[in-house]
Amino acid sequence: MMQPKEPPIRVLVAKPGLDGHDRGAKVIARALRDAGMEVIYTGLRQTPEMIVNASIQEDVQCIGLSILSGAHNAIVPRLMALLKERGAEDILVVLGGTIPEQDIAFLKEQGVAAIFGPGTPLETTVEFIQANVKPRGIAA
Amino acid sequence: MSRNAAENVPEAVKPGDDSARHPSAAEQRWVDKTLAPALAKAPERPIGANTGTNRNPDGTARFTTISGVPVERLYTPADLPADWQENLDRYVGQPGQPPYTRGIHATGYRGKLWTMRQFSGFATPEETNQRYKYLLENGGSGLSVAFDLPTLMGYDSDHANSEGEVGKCGVAIDSLEDMEILFSGIDLEKTTVSMTINSPASVLWAMYLVVAEQQGADWKKISGTLQNDILKEYIAQKEYIYPPAQSMRLVIDTFEFGALFTPRFNPISISGYHIREAGSTALQELAFTIYDGVEYVEWALRRGLDIDDFAPRLSFFFNSHNDFFEEIAKFRASRKIWYRLMTERFHAKQQRSQLMRFHTQTAGVSLTAQQPRNNIARVAIQALAAVLGGTQSLHTDSYDEALALPTEEAARIALRTQQILAYESGVAQTVDPLGGSYFVENLTLKMEQGAFDYFEKLDAMGGMVRAIEQGFPQKELAESSYQYQRAVEAKEKIIVGVNDFAVEETSPQILYIGESVRESQTAKLQRLRERRSNENVARCLSALRHAAAQEPQATPGKISGANTMPYILDCVRAYATVGEICEALRDVYGTYEESSWT
Numbered sequence: 079m080m081q082p083k084e085p086p087i088r089v090l091v092a093k094p095g096l097d098g099h100d101r102g103a104k105v106i107a108r109a110l111r112d113a114g115m116e117v118i119y120t121g122l123r124q125t126p127e128m129i130v131n132a133s134i135q136e137d138v139q140c141i142g143l144s145i146l147s148g149a150h151n152a153i154v155p156r157l158m159a160l161l162k163e164r165g166a167e168d169i170l171v172v173l174g175g176t177i178p179e180q181d182i183a184f185l186k187e188q189g190v191a192a193i194f195g196p197g198t199p200l201e202t203t204v205e206f207i208q209a210n211v212k213p214r215g216i217a218a
Numbered sequence: 219m220s221r222n223a224a225e226n227v228p229e230a231v232k233p234g235d236d237s238a239r240h241p242s243a244a245e246q247r248w249v250d251k252t253l254a255p256a257l258a259k260a261p262e263r264p265i266g267a268n269t270g271t272n273r274n275p276d277g278t279a280r281f282t283t284i285s286g287v288p289v290e291r292l293y294t295p296a297d298l299p300a301d302w303q304e305n306l307d308r309y310v311g312q313p314g315q316p317p318y319t320r321g322i323h324a325t326g327y328r329g330k331l332w333t334m335r336q337f338s339g340f341a342t343p344e345e346t347n348q349r350y351k352y353l354l355e356n357g358g359s360g361l362s363v364a365f366d367l368p369t370l371m372g373y374d375s376d377h378a379n380s381e382g383e384v385g386k387c388g389v390a391i392d393s394l395e396d397m398e399i400l401f402s403g404i405d406l407e408k409t410t411v412s413m414t415i416n417s418p419a420s421v422l423w424a425m426y427l428v429v430a431e432q433q434g435a436d437w438k439k440i441s442g443t444l445q446n447d448i449l450k451e452y453i454a455q456k457e458y459i460y461p462p463a464q465s466m467r468l469v470i471d472t473f474e475f476g477a478l479f480t481p482r483f484n485p486i487s488i489s490g491y492h493i494r495e496a497g498s499t500a501l502q503e504l505a506f507t508i509y510d511g512v513e514y515v516e517w518a519l520r521r522g523l524d525i526d527d528f529a530p531r532l533s534f535f536f537n538s539h540n541d542f543f544e545e546i547a548k549f550r551a552s553r554k555i556w557y558r559l560m561t562e563r564f565h566a567k568q569q570r571s572q573l574m575r576f577h578t579q580t581a582g583v584s585l586t587a588q589q590p591r592n593n594i595a596r597v598a599i600q601a602l603a604a605v606l607g608g609t610q611s612l613h614t615d616s617y618d619e620a621l622a623l624p625t626e627e628a629a630r631i632a633l634r635t636q637q638i639l640a641y642e643s644g645v646a647q648t649v650d651p652l653g654g655s656y657f658v659e660n661l662t663l664k665m666e667q668g669a670f671d672y673f674e675k676l677d678a679m680g681g682m683v684r685a686i687e688q689g690f691p692q693k694e695l696a697e698s699s700y701q702y703q704r705a706v707e708a709k710e711k712i713i714v715g716v717n718d719f720a721v722e723e724t725s726p727q728i729l730y731i732g733e734s735v736r737e738s739q740t741a742k743l744q745r746l747r748e749r750r751s752n753e754n755v756a757r758c759l760s761a762l763r764h765a766a767a768q769e770p771q772a773t774p775g776k777i778s779g780a781n782t783m784p785y786i787l788d789c790v791r792a793y794a795t796v797g798e799i800c801e802a803l804r805d806v807y808g809t810y811e812e813s814s815w816t
Contacts, residue, residue: 095367096371098456148731176621178728179725201707
């Protein structure tokens, strides 16, 4: 019997802050795409406002942030507050990069669903997103 | 490309087409009598998973470098060109002689060891100044400044875009005042200083020159290196402000200024390091970097500068990654390639113009956050490759750098690693010890050939700026880094402690930088803006805008009227900030945004 095909998961991969090291963001974007997701890559130096706007416009279910510069404690709370303000806190937010252990609890409290440090297999990230995005059409 | 070599310059022999091997009778006997039975008894097994890149179509094991280049079982004279022996002098030469494959100094490291130059900078200028003194007291022989992201992007610490970034990835420098603090108690006439700054390079360099002047140092005597390599920013690291052509103009302004006023300072360090960190192969790093060098030369010649006035001060910067022999081959090939370009393409006459001098840093991208002390071994192997490749100076990474900026202890171990190589291992005692190795010479020739193949493509695109605008190098890097990541995911390439030999562990102590740096820098800026003559600052910035808008014309022996350096020096002396000076140039040049290639 034919199963109705599920629409692909839509993900926004974003690189906030001043840092330009985008190897990780690009590799992740491509891995998610290879896993069947629809990926929008924002390019560099996106403010939280730009990221939230793009996420809502593009109707994504997940935002993947790449931050290597140490600016996460300034960027993440602003981004989460904006999502809440716009009623978009159902969007799954995951974070990749170099995040000191002592900041992890704070970031999770802010609503980041998962933090992927250096050396995380691509598969781990893919599976986490697949398992945790809010399916469409289901009440929050 | 012109085939005419400059006068009195021996023409380097180019590697020929990859012709079939002609093994000797002895080698053939070994294949039949010794190798075949050995393989029959115990077939070779790939290092890593027996899939994908590790398998030949016939199912036998395949071996490749970290860049994916096949590595054969054994290298013999049959892997070198047929005329190798008779043309040895032109293929590799002698140390200190063209084509410099074996090094630029006749005595290698026997006369002078490489400079142990540790890249460092974090938080406030005050804190970084303390770290510099610590490094110098511990036997470091030069300094290398890491700036924070707001400085790299031309923003002051109090700018909205700087929030969360001040002092995190390097030291925060806002004005001449910060530069004075950074080098307080450090004699700039005696210490060579390298500065990793690109888009705002001329601004930070001007600050450095003014601090040197305040100390009473002679500009003609100070030596050091400005990174100032904007092309690799568009290709890899992406810390650019202005569009390519305007950025190139600023770079050529520094070449012209340096040739006249700071003859011992390298105004540029043409960098492959970041290209490699962004995921390129060893060959791509080599080819794109050296071709960036070609592009700078072309632009300087178009300005009207004489090749032998600025080429002696062009310096390079490479990455030293995990694959030991491939790296050594890359370093050896780089010297010959540059020699060939400078003689065959640019007809440089002075010997110094023809020499490839380079700094090396071990590969930050190879460091693992897992079992971080394993990185000490990785760094040692990479540093050894750099030394065997004949580097002029070396930075060894600290083992904790996949986690954070290094702690003092980690920074000391990194420096000690170099000292162990220099003073204990014996590798510095003979020149180019791997010269003549069938394997290394074969790899070196392949690197040279591969680089010239890339040059042909890039020439056809109309040069590097054009290639960047078309996204060519960016796409090449994205593809290579993805292929490598795939091989790691499939365990075809093993990373010890990450995709094999992993353990449960707790994180080590790291250097943590909070938000207080932004507060203290902001307070300092406020005091500065109250104290200085803001009218004078505005006047200097306006003069700079005016010069920046004009096309500079070279006049022999004199600086172009519109060269931006003298104007930037005036701004700096008036205590204009990095952000204000860069903003003045943004007014004139606009900013650049790349199309996203994923």
